Amino acid sequence: MSGPLLEISRGAFRRNIAAVQRRLSPSELLLVMKDDAYGLGVDWSVAEATAAGVTWFGGYDIPTALRIRALTDQRVYAWATSARSEVATAITADIDLGVGSAAYLDAVIGEAEAAGARVRVHLKIDTGLHRNGFRPEEWQDAVATAMAAQRRGSVVVSGVWSHLAEASDADDDTAQRVFLDAVAHLVEAGGEPEVLHLTASAAAWWRPELRGSLSRVGAFCYGIRSADGPPLEGLRLVARLSAPVEQIDGGVVRVGIGAFHGLPSILRGAQIATPGGLRRIVDIGGTTMTVEPWGGVASGQRVVLFGPGEAGEHDATALAEHVGTVGEEIITRLTPAVRRLVVD
Template structure:
């Protein structure tokens, strides 16, 4: 007989659809770009992209070109890949009609050369560095970047379809200053003859809490999956779309052993965090390779399934609450889960 102690990440289509609707309502009239990095935050791109497209999502964000190509196989919607790629990947993106984020002259020249080789037209989103210094054109290099892209437009091998940036989200004052730089960059591009279709500056947190910073497009990932910000409040109208459950493998000496451990992606540093049991929250005592020991509760028995985090858990047991224990973010808890955790998508 098959052991039933395999940990399961149960994912709700309905919760995902509801979250998307809540986010779109919150940010309107800005349009949603659904970010799908890290395999849709550990939930699986294939079902999530198809589900989102069915709800009317028309923009998808992919960190890299391979991820964008996976999404492209599922939808004809607009797809934006923002990480710099090698020539082979950039050529594949141009062929597949994927929009590319451009933050350096080297990458801009490479992408334009790729479009020329294919006798094609690449869609460019030029990135201005507004202070995060992750990448992007510094303000003093912006005019040159726009000039190079505009020259490619004149040749018919590129289109400047977007201007974008990342916010540092260190303080409201810094984000306000970043917006000023962003608006300056948009105006300089338009003065040079560019006519970008979209402008995008904010990701999940700023899109939700700072409406004055939203531009025509908002890049939102975590919130659509019901993952709140670290140290942040619950988000009205959204809920976790998944829950991680594990079965009781042993009960003895005031300890209950669950069939999930660091081999499944549970951080060994989670000792002291709490998980949801039928008798309420219980503290994690130890995380080993294939098991996790927690405080016992009345009626615990082998085969009983408990919620490690997610939907249906009360109190501390959500992914972000666990993440806060180890000074990280909720998405890391989800994306660490290995293929040894079975994913099950339900309605």
């Protein structure tokens, strides 16, 4: 085995899903799979998640949602504002669509009516993050437009959703009140939303009182914790990134992975697992990185950058914190030069 390798555990993924489902219950898990399932692969993980009882999948954008749809007949949700051509394809594929602007709502309704089809939409109320979503003062008109389309048979208002800013508990409590007021207005207008979803991974995990009937969780299901966040009880990182020692020169140890494989070139000082114990990254080059030496180091030995290793465990978020980013970025930026291997 040569070169950098990302080993991905099906078993760890299944156990994480089960742990998340227990934590969220009675709220249902919507498994988010953006960025090719956080760089770990949509194709294998949809089948595993379906077998584990996941009935809702989130693709973020329509192309990802269509990839998921080809692999499962469960509900698939896409919430990124998209081109009308993509909307038309999504309607044909029975994708639920998140809608957070008047222009996009008109486009979705127009495409559904042109196709003679009915599309399920989830209306987004802006509760303070200002990442798309109808402002509270726009909500009445949005509901009126959507309900009129529902009466015409082109739309089903299937859900209400939002994003939390997660700036503070008090801000999130205020956001929940805005959210519930929006739901109440929809119900008064004759709506019967099937699902309500306000929380993503962190809030769904730590603030159960904010959960709706559906909770959008992605990174946590792969064991990727939040930056500066505590370990997640019952979850473990499903991936293990390793690379071989390629050169030993006067006590300098060079390992065969670098910036051309996707590692941030400024990543220094982070600890990695070696056969001689934890050692620090000294420098990142194009195709290699330099690490602190250890006794008995030999060419071909493998070091573990994150995931279970001979000297302990180190997660992707711990690496990310050294460069002021998040664990998802460390994994998703890995290039095709890093071989992926899905194992049991």
